[in-house]
Amino acid sequence: MNAPHDPGTHRAKLRVSDFLLLSEAGAFSDYARSELIEGEIWVVNAVHSRHARAHAWLTVELGIALKAGNWPLTLYTAPSTALSDDSLPEPDIALAHCNDAKILPGSATQLAVEIADSTIDIDLGRKARLYARHGVPEYWVVDLERKRIHQMWAPRDENYAEQRQIAFGEHVVAATIDGLVVVTEGL
Amino acid sequence: MTALQKWDEPRPVRLTIEDFLHLDQAGAFRDYAKTELIEGTIVAMNAQFSMHGHVQSLLFRRLADAVDEAMHGYRTWIEVSVAIPPADMPEPDIVVTRFEPSHGAPVPVETVALVVEVADSTASYDRTTKARVYAGAAIAEYWVADIQARSIHQMWRPESGNYAEHRRVAFGERVTAATIDSLIVDTAGL
Numbered sequence: 001m002n003a004p005h006d007p008g009t010h011r012a013k014l015r016v017s018d019f020l021l022l023s024e025a026g027a028f029s030d031y032a033r034s035e036l037i038e039g040e041i042w043v044v045n046a047v048h049s050r051h052a053r054a055h056a057w058l059t060v061e062l063g064i065a066l067k068a069g070n071w072p073l074t075l076y077t078a079p080s081t082a083l084s085d086d087s088l089p090e091p092d093i094a095l096a097h098c099n100d101a102k103i104l105p106g107s108a109t110q111l112a113v114e115i116a117d118s119t120i121d122i123d124l125g126r127k128a129r130l131y132a133r134h135g136v137p138e139y140w141v142v143d144l145e146r147k148r149i150h151q152m153w154a155p156r157d158e159n160y161a162e163q164r165q166i167a168f169g170e171h172v173v174a175a176t177i178d179g180l181v182v183v184t185e186g187l
Numbered sequence: 188m189t190a191l192q193k194w195d196e197p198r199p200v201r202l203t204i205e206d207f208l209h210l211d212q213a214g215a216f217r218d219y220a221k222t223e224l225i226e227g228t229i230v231a232m233n234a235q236f237s238m239h240g241h242v243q244s245l246l247f248r249r250l251a252d253a254v255d256e257a258m259h260g261y262r263t264w265i266e267v268s269v270a271i272p273p274a275d276m277p278e279p280d281i282v283v284t285r286f287e288p289s290h291g292a293p294v295p296v297e298t299v300a301l302v303v304e305v306a307d308s309t310a311s312y313d314r315t316t317k318a319r320v321y322a323g324a325a326i327a328e329y330w331v332a333d334i335q336a337r338s339i340h341q342m343w344r345p346e347s348g349n350y351a352e353h354r355r356v357a358f359g360e361r362v363t364a365a366t367i368d369s370l371i372v373d374t375a376g377l
Contacts, residue, residue: 008308012222012229018215027206034200041200046193118196 013039016088020103033078036088037130050144054115055092057186058142062093062113065182073110073177074098081106083134089127095177110177111138117145124150129158138176142187149184151175201227203273204293221266225320227274236307242332242377243280243305249372250281250303257369260285261300268293269302271324277317280305296324300367303330314340323348327366332358332377339374341365 019036028034031043047055055077063075076094083089083106091112099108112131114123123141131139132155139160141150147168152160153175166172168187174180207224216222219231235243243265251263261283268278270293281303286294302321304313310333321329322345329350331340337358342350343365356362358377364370 008233008306009230009312010233012216012219012231014210014215014229018210018213021209021213021215022202022206025206025209027202027209028200031200032195033197035197041202042197043200044195044197046195048195051195122197 011040013086014041015039015085016082016103019088033090035080035090036086037126039086048117051115051117054142054144054187058113058115058182058184059093061182061184061186062095065180066095069179071095071177071180072097076104079104081109081112083130083136087130087134089130106134106136109136111140111174112136113140113142115142115144120145128152128160131155132160133158138174140172144187147187199228201274202229203227204270204276207276221278223268223278224274224276225316233308238334239305239307242334245377246303246305246332246372246374247281249374250283253370253372254283257371258283258300258367262286262288264294269296269299270294271296271320275320275324277320279303296326299326301328301330301364301370302326303332305332305334307334310335318342318350319348322346322350328364330362337377 014036016036019041028043031045032047034041034043059077066073066075073095076096078090078092079094080088080090080103081094082103092115093113094109095111096104096108099105114127116123120143128139135155138153143150149166149172150163151166151172152163154161168184170184172182172184202224204224207229220234221232223230247265254261254263264282264284266278266280267282268276269282270276276293279302282294282299283301284294284298286298304317306313310331313331318329325345328343333340339356339362340353341356341362342353344351352365358374360374362372362374
């Protein structure tokens with residue numbers, strides 16, 4: 001955390017309703033992405049091409065994999081996902097039970113995927129704790145730097161009890177979606 | 188300016204006064220004793236206790252009397268929001284301003300002659316972050332009444348985000364404003 005905290009003051013926590021109010025007022029229109037994480041708003045104003053390419057590529061592959069089966073799941077790109085009253089993250093990709101609520105509820109999400117280039121520490125740390133705490137069954141972090149995918153499942157309290165790493169080039173076999181396999185050669 | 192830079196690692200958002208007012212109107216800060224927008228971040232203050240109240244009230248009474256006598260057209264107000272566009276809206280403990288009160292309007296920073304913060308646990312915050320905000324907005328003079336150090340840190344001559352001049356006056360002595368003629372505040376009893 002980078003907030004300078006002195007006794008007597010603290011950063012005020014915002015709620016999802018506050019975040020949406022600001023969003024509708026255009027407060028985030030200059031940013032490429034904005035998320036509310038445990039009451040704090042985080043933004044980025046650029047998406048680098050490496051990230052965008054991996055994002056697009058994996059979205060296509062997940063879509064192909066999903067079409068091969070009969071799961072009651074829908075592919076979402078960067079859905080704002082309401083996990084709790086103070087957290088509205090925007091995973092790069094999600095597979096979720098189809099839901100057309102204005103904001104996708106976290107309870108509909110089966111798999112959340114984050115593509116990480118500069119954000120690996122956040123995605124493996126704070127984000128993993130957040131998704132685990134709110135019971136998202138499976139979570140993948142695509143580590144562009146080290147060319148591997150961190151696959152996590154079985155959320156318990158603040159963490160995922162199970163995890164494995166898959167090098168780019170190998171197949172990722174979903175742990176919680178029976179039979180879903182994604183190729184990663186092009187990442 | 189950050190507006191021209193492009194970054195792809197998440198950063199805490201820098202909110203504007205407009206964002207802050209939207210949230211305030213929607214009741215987002217109902218749970219807090221006091222909130223300020225400081226350098227784009229919403230900062231909540233803890234409850235204030237009796238020593239803070241004592242120092243703030245006594246200083247206010249002495250300062251208000253001195254301002255009425257020495258500064259024609261100026262008013263002394265307690266805990267009023269001061270608008271410092273684009274990303275600051277502090278609520279100083281005491282403000283000396285020539286602004287005409289107006290419904291729904293915060294105090295425009297260019298009307299402010301002197302700001303006072305009373306610090307119980309927040310002295311380092313008030314002397315660093317707050318000083319940077321007030322100096323950056325060219326407020327001519329700023330005092331921090333530091334309860335633990337039992338002294339008033341008096342700062343003036345804002346230059347590139349800092350006060351170039353400062354001195355310390357112990358509680359009980361007289362504070363003579365550095366930038367306002369004949370404004371003298373007796374702090375006996377603090």
